[in-house]
Amino acid sequence: MVTAVRRLVIITAVHEPAAPYLADAYKSLCAQELPDGWEWHWVVQEDGTSDAVAPHIPDDPRVTFKQGRPGGPGVARMMALAHADGEYVKVLDADDQLTPGALARDLAVLEGDPTLGWTTSRVLDLLPDGSTFGFDQDPDEGPIERGEVLEHWQAHNYRAQVHPATLFIRHDLLLALGGWMALPASEDTGLLLALNSVARGYFTREVGLLYRKWPGQATSQATHTDAGERDARMAVIEARARALSYSNWRYPITG
Numbered sequence: 001m002v003t004a005v006r007r008l009v010i011i012t013a014v015h016e017p018a019a020p021y022l023a024d025a026y027k028s029l030c031a032q033e034l035p036d037g038w039e040w041h042w043v044v045q046e047d048g049t050s051d052a053v054a055p056h057i058p059d060d061p062r063v064t065f066k067q068g069r070p071g072g073p074g075v076a077r078m079m080a081l082a083h084a085d086g087e088y089v090k091v092l093d094a095d096d097q098l099t100p101g102a103l104a105r106d107l108a109v110l111e112g113d114p115t116l117g118w119t120t121s122r123v124l125d126l127l128p129d130g131s132t133f134g135f136d137q138d139p140d141e142g143p144i145e146r147g148e149v150l151e152h153w154q155a156h157n158y159r160a161q162v163h164p165a166t167l168f169i170r171h172d173l174l175l176a177l178g179g180w181m182a183l184p185a186s187e188d189t190g191l192l193l194a195l196n197s198v199a200r201g202y203f204t205r206e207v208g209l210l211y212r213k214w215p216g217q218a219t220s221q222a223t224h225t226d227a228g229e230r231d232a233r234m235a236v237i238e239a240r241a242r243a244l245s246y247s248n249w250r251y252p253i254t255g
Contacts, residue, residue, distance in 0.1 A: 007086035008034075008107065009171070010042045013076035014094035016052040017216040021095040026058045028097035028210075034104055044094075045080035047073060074180035074187030081179060089174050091167045091188065095212040097126070102208040106168035109202045116143065117199030117251050118169045120162040120192075121208025128214060134207075137161065141205040146250075149196035150241050153189075158234045162201075164188035166209045173199060173251050181240065183233050190237040197244035199251040 010029065014022060022044065029042055042063045046053045048070040057065040068079050077091070088110065092098060106119045124132040139161050152161045165188065173195070181190035195201060 006038050007041050008038065008088040008090060008103065009084040009086040010040055010090045010092050010103075011077050011080045011084065012042065012044045012092050012094050013047055013073040013080065014044055014053055015047045015070075015073075016050050018094040019053040019056045021212065022053075022056045023058075024097050025092055025094060026060075026063075028099070029092075031100055032098060032103045033101070034107065038107065040103065041084075041086060042092075043080040043083045045076040047071065047076040072184055072187070074182060078179045081175070084171060087171055089169050089171050091165060091169075093165055093211075095214065095217060096165060097210040097212070099207050099210065101206075103168075105204055105206060105208065109204065110168070110170065113202075114252060115200055116202050117173045118167055118195045118201045119204060120144075120164070120166045120168075120201065121204040122206060123163045123166060123209045123211050124207050126210040126212045132210065135163075138205065139203050141203060144196065144201040144203055146196060146198065146200060147245065149201075150193050150238070150245075153193065154238070158189075158230075160189065160192060162192070162203050163209070163211070164192040165211060167192065167195075169195065170251075176251070177244075181237065183236070184229070186230075186233045186237060190233075190240060193237055193241040194244055197241045198249055 012025065029040065040062060044057060044063065044065045046067040049067045054065065057063060064083050066083065090103065090106065102121065109119045110116055122138050124134050126132055149160050149162065153159065177194045180187040183190060
């Protein structure tokens with residue numbers, strides 16, 4: 001009897017300036033070791049239709065490349081979901097890299113506890129000189145209860161204690177929440193807070209991601225810190241999280 005292979009999907013949004021970094025992201029994916037019976041599928045969605053990204057896409061049957069109208073990383077990830085054919089979805093930004101074992105650790109957590117809907121892990125900033133720098137306020141390893149991220153985020157100037165760039169999510173939960181928010185930035189933070197409003201999560205203290213710092217990244221641009229826009233983004237993110245919490249809908253649904 002042949003056992004069906006189970007799949008997890010890695011979703012990457014990319015725009016032209018970040019395309020050269022896809023090679024490092026792919027290398028980090030190829031270094032992942034999954035349990036027997038599991039495989040990964042990498043869906044790369046360009047935020048636009050240039051000719052500059054395709055040359056950086058690896059020739060690998062496990063990789064799907066798509067293009068579409070530009071709308072920001074949240075829109076690109078949502079379009080990529082149309083090709084997500086696995087039980088779990090892992091976020092991987094085009095300029096970041098997974099650390100060895102990251103996917104297996106995420107998978108083990110959610111496979112081992114059906115009451116958890118998502119995981120995050122520790123992050124190290126990857127600086128241009130190749131050195132790394134860590135966040136000094138990482139939480140303890142273990143479950144993150146509903147509402148904990150929102151509470152911390154509100155008390156720390158809209159900064160969560162866990163990083164949305166490391167999210168690993170049950171596919172059905174991601175779809176039920178409508179995926180990433182329709183925002184020009186912070187769309188992944190909006191998803192993180194929505195997840196935390198309805199489902200328990202988990203934080204892994206072992207480093208799971210190298211978060212590249214470079215001049216062209218979106219979070220380094222002046223528009224990202226514009227006070228008026230930032231306040232508006234944070235307000236709608238908080239409102240969504242609170243509305244989900246007040247709805248009393250919980251994942252997983254029992255009874």
